Amino acid sequence: MDLDRIRADVENLAAQFEVPAPEVEAGTTPRWCLDGVEPRFRPQQPPMLTIGPAFDTLSPTEQQGALAEAIVGLELQWAARYQVLFAALICLLVPYLLLEVGDRLNILPAIAAWQWGALVLVTCIIGICAASFVTTRKTIYRLDRRTSEVMSRQLTEVMIDLDHRTRTTARGPSGVVLRLSLPSKPRRLRHLHTDPA
Incomplete structure (x- = not known):
């Protein structure tokens, strides 16, 4: 090397x-x-x-x-670092506020406080993960567009193919994260070819 x-x-x-x-x-x-x-x-x-x-x-x-x-x-x-933090903050506050309002209006079933806490925690974790995956996908599309503008579409397509091989090869938790955060090769190519460059 x-x-x-x-x-x-x-x-x-x-x-x-x-x-x-x-x-x-x-x-x-x-x-x-x-x-x-x-x-x-x-x-x-x-x-x-x-x-x-x-x-x-x-x-x-x-x-x-x-x-x-x-x-x-x-x-x-x-x-984009603050976008993820902002999304995480929303994912923490919205479920809590909805449950608090529902409890005060007596429209929620009566369950123990710890169960509400667990429900809020699970909702927050799912929301933060979803926000992270969505932000990553947007970043990938911006990366493809930027690389295509500065270098060439051909080089961007080579990158997309290499990422596709990585995405389909990865196993275990890393593979799950890659499949959720990296858009598929056809989707990236479609997005790249519909973007003006």
Whole structure:
């Protein structure tokens, strides 16, 4: 693995997208991560791209696509961070307020307070997960559009294909999260081709 070349590619891509370049390090990435690139945020430090051994198995075009996706994805996730927090706050407050109003109006069945607490907790968890998945899907569509505008539709389609292989290969809890948060390949392609670029 040529980290100097990868760093140069990252800096070049970041300049094309007009975003700050993340740092790059060699390391291990999850087995389900077929592109071998794991973007992550770090407290009080620039974002980091961890490049795993799977990166070397990609074609040069796939490598460019994987790096571009990670760079733009970091920027879009950072920009959308408050959307998830706002959605989580709504998911916490709305069920509580609805149950409180229903209880005061005596339109809810009489059950123990701990049962209401459990109901609010479950509702909140489901709401927060749903909000997170919806926000992630919107971010993915924005990522596809941005990559297509700056690079090319062909490179974006290569990224979508690589993500599709990752989405269908991942198993266990990671696979469930990927299937819920990543739109399917046909949906992404349809969205990409209906977007003006």
